[in-house]
Amino acid sequence: MELCELCQGISRRKWKIAPGRYEDEGEWIEHHESYSNLSKSVSEGCRLCTLLRHGLLDHMRGEANYTEAWHLERDAEQELKFWIVQDLTYPGDGAGIICDTALMNGLYYRRCFPPLTNTTVESLESSDETELNDAQNLGAFFQLRVPSDSSPKSLLSRSQGLRPSFADAWKWLHQCIAGHLECEKQTHDTPTRLLYIDSSRTEDRVRLVEPRSAIKCYAALSHCWGNFKPLCTTKENFEKHKEFFPLTELPRTFQDAVIVAKNLDIEYLWIDSLCIIQDCSEDWERECSRMAGVYSGALVTIAASDAEDSSKGFFHDYSTKFDSCEFPYWSDIEDGMIMTSMTYMPPNMENLAVEPPSRLSTRGWVLQERLLSQRVLSFGSNRLQWECSKFCCSDDMHYPYTSSRLSYNAVEKRPIGSLVDAPIAFQYWCDIVSTYSGCKLTKHTDKLPALSGLAQAFSEVLGDTYVAGLWRNDIHVGLTWYESNNDWRVLRDSVEGAPLPYRAPSWSWACSDYAIVFRSGTRNQHKDLIIVAVSVTLKGLDSFGELDHGTTLHVNGRMNKGVVVLDNPGVYLHVGSTLNDCNDTNTAIASLYFDSKQLARRLKQDSSLQEEVMTLLISYGNDASQKWVGLALEEIDVGDERKVFRRIGIVVCHERYKAGYRWFKDCKRQSLNII
Known part of the structure; x- marks a missing residue:
């Protein structure tokens, strides 16, 4: 048997509103009444049912205590129906398989937007591009495809050859050279x-x-x-x-x-x-x-x-491990039957x-x-x-x-x-660094060299000074980086090895080995911190490349002292901290986000010890998510009278910390160096 009777009738049977479903959820056709019936059809040789069951089982393998017997047990306990659904809003664009039970996500065909109506097709054929958005992720994903040499109007996807086509590559290249x-x-x-x-x-x-x-x-x-x-x-x-x-x-x-x-x-x-x-x-x-x-x-x-x-x-x-099944399918746009194939795409391949x-x-x-x-x-x-x-x-x-x-x-x-607007260019740089910081490098000291080409290109557009991975005219935002994935279990069990070569000052994101993000809202706040000068010590000739010891931030600003309260690492996956007032240790002032290396050191110490931390105010404003933001610092003894600090994290006063709103009000300005 090529296709069972139900699968043969997908395109010709009457669509209807499923019982208990809302009209705007689309038209539906009943499929197999139970998982056991679906399996029976598979055993009798239906290729489409075989594909559907394979996708369902593969998709559900990630669920706890899941086995194929789980489905059979549910069959005995309740009525379980499979439905094929077609969206009423975007008809003729594809269909999906839904299992009608709250206990499982079921099978579905993910559709793309915009829908491929006649109007959309005309728009696509007269345009260079379209914006695609994926439907809600409901369950196992099946992609419908038409042959590469057939009309593309019914579906966006097309079948491929066995390996990449030079004809496609040549066409794209010369299309771009001629028209972009x-x-x-x-x-x-x-x-x-x-x-x-x-x-x-x-x-x-x-x-x-x-x-x-x-x-x-x-x-x-x-x-x-x-x-x-x-x-x-x-x-x-x-x-x-x-x-x-x-x-x-x-x-x-x-x-x-x-x-x-x-x-x-x-x-x-x-x-x-x-x-x-x-x-x-x-x-x-x-x-x-x-x-x-x-x-x-x-x-x-x-x-x-x-x-x-x-x-x-x-x-x-190309990989052929994902089976497909070819069958006739009714297309409203083509106003007739077209041959299409359905291919199961595992979760890591779902994006069209x-x-x-x-x-x-x-x-x-x-x-x-x-x-x-x-x-x-x-x-x-x-x-x-x-x-x-x-x-x-x-x-x-x-x-x-x-x-x-x-x-x-x-x-x-x-x-x-084209980045002529400085705020847009600065934010784009922050986005680049956030992505880059999650990438891997074979050589520890390549952190800045591996981005030097981009930095040079930005410098030519911005006309700004590049300082240790930050831009001088956006340095207040650049200083607010923090690590987004410091897992306390990894940090607690980490073993300190031999000291690594110097790479960047503590105030630069380039000193971190973790993925980082920036507090970009700082760009719209009042800048309280005065940047007096930045001393950059290059290791070689490349002004965008490796740095050496001595790279220092000279600032003038307001500082205050707080007491650290470390969150319970047995409860929270990503450990945060609270900064409390030194004069009233029960009063929370702000949230403190330690840099990972600093947090790792503290996780191995006696948590009952109250540690005092200096906070240097960077900026303030009325944003509920960030009343003010500052650098968490610790002082370093350099053997003379200079005040030299290193960064250990950032401090953020959110709306809930009302006691912290005016924490810097009576603090006097002072000059300091951060290395």
Whole structure:
């Protein structure tokens, strides 16, 4: 049996309002009356029922004490019906399977908005993009797809070939070059070195070149080094790499990048490990400072999204582990039957617009590569995706969609040259840093260098001074960073190892190893803290790169002293603290958010000890969520009369702390240094 009688009737049986359902919930068709009936249909060979049951079981595996027998027990206890639902508001756009019981979420087809009515189709066909929003997450997700060469009007999704299509990539690239003014290159600098691809012979070959004239058409590779050391250019083999060598001598990921460049009619390719002399610190630092020009100047950046290292390659067949079932489906837009396939998509694949986080997206260096690039062509395990400043495309979608659809904490890609409004640019930088801070770095001291290219690009637009990852004209907001995921159990059990090399001052987010966010509301408050000067000590030549000891913040402001009350770590997953008044230790003044390293130290101490903490006021206002915000500081003995402090956290007075509203009223200003 190909399809059971119920599945054959999906498109021709009469839709109705389900009993007990509201009219605006859509039209419904009854399906199997119980899970046991659904299983019986599976055993008799119905392909669609098999797919539905597979999705249901996979989706419910995360539930506590869940087994297949759980369904059968519910069958015996109550009437259990499966329904197929079609939304009345957006008819003809798809259907879903719902299990009619409060005990489980059931099966459903997630629809996309806007609905694909005739009006929407006309709009899509005359526009470059559409904004997609996902329906409410109700249960297991099934995606409906039509063949890639058929009309796309009924569904946004389309079937893919076995592997990524160069035809799609070529079309997207030339469409962008011809019609997207916002994607024009901001710079025409030529990299110091490029890999030249010679395709004139039977066997492709490559060599390293140092262009003497401008080369406007080259691609750049964004890849993960991983545990496998890629082929590198060193002082020893530099001259040898300038001679032609076979493509087969390159690791698989580099070979695939060359193949992509060739198919896009691009003769030059930039790869970091080959175009930078890796064992020459001067060359590495110089080229690192030019990173903004390399990626923004590339015609396209090729991203090996899911290749864990350079040996794996990225041009593979798509995964086929998710079965699909083809069946005829009635389309109101087509006014007839169309062939469609239903595919189960597990929870980590539910978003129609983007893939879940890839290996590449978790790496610190890669974020600036993506944001600096005018165009990015990403080769994922299940999707080929295009992203430029105008829109996104993928080989399983008929229509482009806007880059604001990028989710999974991925900061939106925007042309940096267009950020002429300073507050918007500063907030975009905060968003970038928040995303970047959750990424991984192999080398501890790369925290600032891995963002130096972006910092340079922002500097050219803002005309502002960059100080340890912060901007001088937005430094009050920059100082309010705090860690969003300091799990007390990890911190309590952490073992202190050997001291790490200096990376950044305590007041900079760059000293943290955790994901951070900023108190952006500070930007709209009265700035009480006076920044007298910032002394920055660079470790090398790159003014946006590594720092050395001595980077100091010189300020003048109001300080007050409070007593710390640490929340019970046995109750709260993320430990917070309360700052109480020194003169009345039962009066709460504000919330104190320790930096993780400082909290880890305190979790191992006697919690009965009352610790005094100095708070330096940054800004104040009437915002209920932040009456004022300040830095939590501890004094350091430097052997002279100077007042030198280090940051240990931030302090926020929320609306509920009425005793803290005027806490700094009688405090006198004083000058101090923070390192």
